[in-house]
Amino acid sequence: MDPRGCRGHAAAGTQGLTMMGPVAAFPTWMPAGATQVPGAVSYPGEGVKLTVNKGLSNHFQVNHTVAELPRTDCTYHSGVMYVGTKQLSPTETFPVLVGDMDSSGSLNAQVIHQPGPASGPRWPSRPSSQRL
Missing domain, CATH: 2.40.128 (Lipocalin)
Known part of the structure; x- marks a missing residue:
């Protein structure tokens, strides 16, 4: 996985997927070309x-x-x-x-x-x- 967690950097073995999310430790995987809804980010482990x-x-x-x-x-x-x-x-x-x-x-x-x-x-x- 790309340690930077930036948009547009796909991890090895994830062709066609783009890592989206503000925290590199908890990335959200979306299909390439998909748009993320602003303000609709959930983090694993909430609650x-x-x-x-x-x-x-x-x-x-x-x-x-x-x-x-x-x-x-x-x-x-x-x-x-x-x-x-x-x-x-x-x-x-x-x-x-x-x-x-x-x-x-x-x-x-x-x-x-x-x-x-x-x-x-x-x-x-x-x-x-x-x-x-």
């Missing part, structure tokens, strides 16, 4: 996201996610998932209950259940977001 998943049993899992991105506030999500014991096929187990709450108090939940055989209808239920 931080940490997710922790913990299985409490074969059927119950909790997760926590913290994300901090530029130009936004730090966000936190806490979620739970329960997968039931009624197995209709090797790939389908019911009921499935999923819940998520974010740092603003917005709660989302979803229930998926199929009471009969695999050919029967499924009943997904998703309440509207509520603020606690």
Whole structure:
């Protein structure tokens, strides 16, 4: 790679590509002849996201996610998932209950259940977001 990171200098093995970007360590590759939109530059590694998943049993899992991105506030999500014991096929187990709450108090939940055989209808239920 060309250490200068200047427009018009292509690295070896990148015929037809031009390196665009203000930082040589984080170049953006674009096809030759393409134009770059002013002010629309993203840099790899912007922001931080940490997710922790913990299985409490074969059927119950909790997760926590913290994300901090530029130009936004730090966000936190806490979620739970329960997968039931009624197995209709090797790939389908019911009921499935999923819940998520974010740092603003917005709660989302979803229930998926199929009471009969695999050919029967499924009943997904998703309440509207509520603020606690």
